Amino acid sequence: EDQIIGMKIGEEKDIKVTFPEDYFSKDLAGKEATFHVVLHGIKEKQLPTIDDEFAKDVSEFDTLKELKDSIKEKMEKENEERAKHETEDSAIDEVCKNTNIDIPGGMIDLEIDNIMQNLDQRLSYQGLNLEQYLKMMGKSEADFRKDYKEQAEKNVKTRLVLEQIVKDEKIKEDEKYIKEKIEEMAKQYNRKVEDLEKNEELKNYLAESSKTEQAIDLIVKNAK
Secondary structure (H helix, E strand, O other), X not given: XXXXXXXXXXXXXXXXXXXXXXXXXXXXXXXXXXEEEEOOOOOOOOOOOOOHHHHHHHOOOOOHXXXXXXXXXXXXXXXXXXXXXXXXXXXXXXXXXXXXXXXXXXXXXXXXXXXXXXXXXXXXXXXXXHHHHHHHHOOOHHHHHHHOHHHHHHHHHHHHHHXXXXXXXXXXXXXXXHHHHHHHHHHXXXXXXXXXXXXXXXXXXXXXXXXXXXXXHXXXXXXX
């Protein structure tokens, strides 16, 4: 950036840079490179006036106060959700630490497969795939599987512990939970509630999720 300051429109310049040692591409890490740049134009960011008119332009609210109140409410809700998940994760971790389970290697491998598939799907939203991502990171599939083995073991152990709690406590599916989730999904995806209620696969998934949520709540309530 310092080498660009002072250039004039239409000016050309060679700029030398050194890539960081921890750069994601191992072929470029720590190496020096020269970029030939041409300054086509200079722009200055003009920020809008934060007032009621701004609120109307960027939201469904008529006043800046309403917009601020909405943002504050959203942030508070997000913080509450974050705190709730952190508490749940800590409680579950403690239960898992005190539980000995002999997990078959095949279950670990399947969980790593799931992690890879989920990552591949998320990357697709950015126009990438897992193969390209690994290449950018300078890693092989074997490296990836090794890196995520511990996480996979944790995921499987957590799932088995929660399933056992559901079984031991004879936890049943929560019809209210299922109904509320279906209504949320219908609103989110602009679908009819009646149509989603006919999807038995979705209802079964939500039924299991409701049991898991109850098991997590039980762990948190009994946490010390």
